[in-house]
Amino acid sequence: MTTQNTTKRKTQISFTIRDEEECRHRSFVNSLQLDSFTNTLYSAGSDAIIRVWRINEVSPSSPDFHKEKSATYEQSMEHHSDWINDLILCCGNKYLLSASSDTTIKVWNSYRVFCMSTLRTHKDYVSCLAYAKETERAASAGFDQSIFLWDIGTLTRLTTTNNTVTTSSLAGNKESIYSLAINPSSTIIISGSTEKVLRVWDPRTCQKIVKLRGHTDNIRSIQVNDEGTKCISASSDGSFRLWDIGMQRSIYTWNTHEEGVWTLDVDSSFSTVFSAGRDRRVYRTSLIDCSSELLFIEDAPVKKLILNDRFNPTHIWSSTSNAGINRWHLTPPSSSLFDSITPSIHSPDISIPGAPSIRQHVVLNDKRHVVTRDSKGDVALFDVLSASKVHEYGQVAMEDVVKEYFKKVFVPSWFTVDLKSGFLSIVLEESDVFSAWISAKEAGFEDNETKVNYGGMLLRGLFSHWRVAESHHDSIGEVATRGYPQVPPHTPLIICEASGRPLLRLLVKDASMEAQSSLLSEVIPQWITNVVQMNDLPKFNKMPFFLAPHPSLHVKAPKKDRLSATEMLQVRKVLEHVLQHVLQGSTGENPMGENLVPPPIPANIENKLELYCHDQKLDPDMDLRTVKHFIWKQGGDLVLFYKPIK
DSSP: OHHHHHHHSOEEEEEEEOOSOOOSOBSOEEEEEEETTTTEEEEEETTSEEEEEEEEOOOTTSTTTTSOOEEEEEEEEEOOSSOEEEEEEETTTTEEEEEETTSOEEEEETTTTEEEEEEOOOSSOEEEEEEETTTTEEEEEETTSOEEEEEHHHHTTOOSSSOOOOOEEEOOOOSOEEEEEEOTTOSOEEEEETTSEEEEEETTTTEEEEEEEOOSSOEEEEEEOTTSSEEEEEETTSOEEEEETTTTEEEEEEOOOSSOEEEEEEOTTSOEEEEEETTOEEEEEETTTOOEEEEEEOSSOEEEEEESOSSSOOEEEEEETTSOEEEEEOOOOOOSOOOSSSOSOOSOSEEEOOBOOEEEEEEOTTSSEEEEEETTOOEEEEETTTTEEEEEEESOOHHHHHHHTOOSOOOOOOOEEEOTTSSEEEEEETTTTTOOEEEHHHHTSOSSOOEEEHHHHHHHHHTTTOGGGOOOOOSHHHHHHTTOOOOOTTOEEEEEETTSOEEEEEEGGGGGSHHHHHHHHHHOOHHHHHHHTTOOOOOOOEEEEEEEEOGGGOOSSOOOEEEEEETTOBHHHHHHHIIIIIIGGGSOSOTTOOOOOOOOOOTTGGGTEEEEETTEEOOTTOBHHHHIIIIIOSSSOEEEEEEEOO
């Protein structure tokens, strides 16, 4: 029953072209979590990968104390298919929860580094998580305006096969939720949204307590004290506010930032708050005397701040929108007056640089290659069919590379490009994936006129490890996809609904495993199995066109024939038709109507005949769709004129 319902949904697949081991973040790093007992840092962001870092500390008593401290990449945790927006460590840091724009929450064993289960309760992006340490409860919220409460003990007992869980929910939000906080004893939970108000609930009864007004823009971060009597909120309006929940009012408002405030962290005594956001500035603010101090300035907007120890903070970690992560040694609070110009800390003691993210792309008109430029300005060429990077050009003009590879050939678009992860991702949909038929010679596979289908070839490559895809049918589809390039086995492959909600994520090589193969059989859409199992491809598109003698021939009452042929038909074939069926067929050499064998077609037919469109002589190797796209350039049926060479 599940299989039938799933396969009837409108489904798309996507894959990411990347290295097998991606040690550095690309683009935004949205969340950090620190296990100070094991000196392990967890980071995640827009590239959908959770990375684990080992912090190399040196004891003050060690002779190597003055050596540079560092963070070493250990491994990655991959299971999400879209941005990871938040992380929380729980149960003595044994488990990690992650919230993603793929609408799921995943429960990880952080010690053994594997995904234990996936929660699919949310119907839209899951933007934030909160954790109550004393009761081992968690809360999640997102763009579906819903807040769900979770018992972590129950979550950690879930498996991929036993994945049913009941949860309580808090209703009442009217817009997308961006921030969430819960106190350790889970007596109060607070949410912030684009509604510009703080909503406060009692999670024990799921009843709303109060609504706090004051911000004029989206509320991006919230911190609450242990007792649940006070909270701090940060907003895109450029301010952060201290609230008394019992009094239901704002106690103090800080406007120290020049732009939106996106992240907050506080010490355990709720006496000092650290704030940062779009303006790249990180401030330390006393909640006792309300004074603020500029600590340091990051090189990009700050997405997340986290203290190394909330009871005795000596360092603070920051992550940014340029994929960088830094740790800064905290100096004692300054006794001088507020200074918003001169930072007290000038450089981090640990830096984890990010990798460049792809920002621009151009799909070449061969509809097989993509030229990209990343955040460093480096230009590269990718081959979609082989899911690989072909060449790196360095910092050159992107337009020059596009011009270098330009071919006067028209191939229909059959895929779309997605750069939101910082990688080059290719999206395939049923409506156009089989549009790109092209001759094998033009595609560079064989020196003949066999027609190949780019979409069919790519699907055969992506699912080549799937055992049920082993096919031996000798059909047009098999010929059209024969010789498909091999796709790297580590390529991540995602099958999802058209809305983006994931159905399955796996590596290309994992399709050979029994468990993954079984899951794949449940969710894979029919339009893919038609190709990879049955070699069944849609038929060629037909194109009508008119054929007439050239006006320079001065033919009285010229006959204008309306013909139809595959849009990949080459001009050479049209010339052969003219020679055999128009010119020779109209000479009257066969008055008796005998069915004579036509004379052989000369190899150099272009020396006998010419074909024109809009008075432009056509290359014999050009196909009809290229003529229509580059030369005809208008609606209606294509009109071609033939002219014998005297």
